[in-house]
Structures are given as C-alpha cells and as structure tokens.
Amino acid sequence: MRAFFDMGGYAAFVWPAYAVTLAVVLLNIFWAYRALERSRTEARRRLQVQGERR
C-alpha cells in the first residue's frame, strides 16, 4: 500500500495530475447541471412575463 501511494518516487507528480483531472471531471458535472438549471429558471421567468402581458 505504501509503495502504491509512493508511485516509485513520482507521487508528487502523479497524484496532483490525477487530482486536477478528477476536479475537472467533477466540476464539469456540476457546471453542466447548473447551466441547465439556469436555463430552466430563465425560461420559467420568460413564461411568467408573457403570462402577465396577456
């Protein structure tokens, strides 16, 4: 187990590389759903404005 985390002495490069990639993957999921939610909220607001005009 120690040897695995040590990565043959390259731990200081291997693990940050994996951490950055994992962060990008997770952020992409978060950003995608946040963008969708914003569009839905915005669409709801537009419908309301139209409803009031009628």
Add this chain to the structure above:
Amino acid sequence: MNWSWFHRLASPPHVYALAARLTPWFAWPAAVAIIAGLWGGLVLAPPDYQQGDGFRIIYVHAPSAWMSLMVYVTMAVSAAVGLVWRIKVAHAVAASCAPIGASFTFAALVTGALWGQPMWGTYWQWDPRLTSELVLLFLYLGYMGLRAGIEDPQRADRASAVLAVVGVVNVPIIHYSVTWWNSLHQAPSVMRLAKPAMPLAMLLPLLLMLLGFTLFFVALLLVRLRGEVLARERAASWIREVVSA
C-alpha cells in the same frame, strides 16, 4: 430508407426530450469505463522500463488531450452545420461544447506540465506541441468570451461559429506538431497508423480511459444541450411542459 429520425434532430422539443432520455445511457457506461481504466492504469499495468511509475500520468493526460481536440472538432463541425443550414440545434451543440473543451484543455496542459517536470526537467517550454495546445485553450476562451459579449443569441451563434470554424486549422497543427517539428513531446504511441507502441497491459487501461472520457463528453453535452436549446426558444408552447415543475 426512412430519414424522419434525422430530420427530427433539428427539432428543439424532440432534441430536448431525446437528450434527457439518452443521458444515463452515456453517463453510466462512462463511469464504468473510467473506474475500470483507473484500476487497470494505477494498479494492474506494470511500471514503465524508463519512466517507472511516472508514466501513469498518461492515463489522465492522454484522455484529457484527446478530449481537447475531439470536443473542438465536434464544436467546429456543428458550428459549420449551424452556419450553412441555419439550424438552431447545431449552434446549441457548438455552444455546449466550449466550456467542456476548455476545461479538458486546461487539464491536458496541467497534467502535461506535471509529467514534463520529472521526465524533461521542466514544467513548460515554448515547444510546438505545448504552444499549439495553449493556443487551443485561448481559442475556446475566445469563443466563450465572444458569445458572452453579444446579447442577441442568433448573432452570438453566427459570430462565434465563424471563430470556431476558422480555429479548426489549429487541430491538425497540434496533432502533427510532434512530427513536423523537433519537439520535446514524444510522438503518438496510440493514435498512429502502425501498431500501438505499448504492451497490452498498459494499452488496455488507456483505451478504457479514452472510451470513458468520450462517453462522459457525450453525457455532459446532452445535459448542456438541453439548457442551450431552451435558451434559444422564445414563447414555444413545449417549453411550458418541460419547465413547469
């Protein structure tokens, strides 16, 4: 041959519903492929005879770099389709691609720097491969900045599509940079005509990661596409059905 399914791909309500339905079919296989690829790459693959365990950065670096290029090509092709046939859904696909591509270009640059330091003795060089990849990041950011700066969505779609299409010349430059010029970066070891230059125990996890990231891109694209399609619709009756919660 019945082409109605193809024509329906230009219909916003159809695409919105289809994207929602298809997302899990890409997201879950992506998760399985990435977890299997990580296990294979970090645990099962043997250390490299020159780079020891340092080579394992390839399992995050190569898929990120692949994403940076593949997403750009997807973006440029859909932007071109949007420009030529004036299809809103195509522009929506292009707009959905940009933030995904930009973030993975960033990941490719950072993981590359972290690989470069122990193997080449430097995090960064103004080398053809590295520089052209940095230009790719600026293309994505320029595309997003241009869109953000234009209020009218149709004008934003057209202006940014021109940028996306022109910028595609950078893609072959990145790919062939290591063959055309003397580069620090190694030549392709998988994306080449000859047999991959890697034993199977190293290659298989890499192929799984490439597959997993590609499926993940499609899943992300489908989620973002719904938002982009909604944003382009004004007063369409189907919107009421999908947003009234």
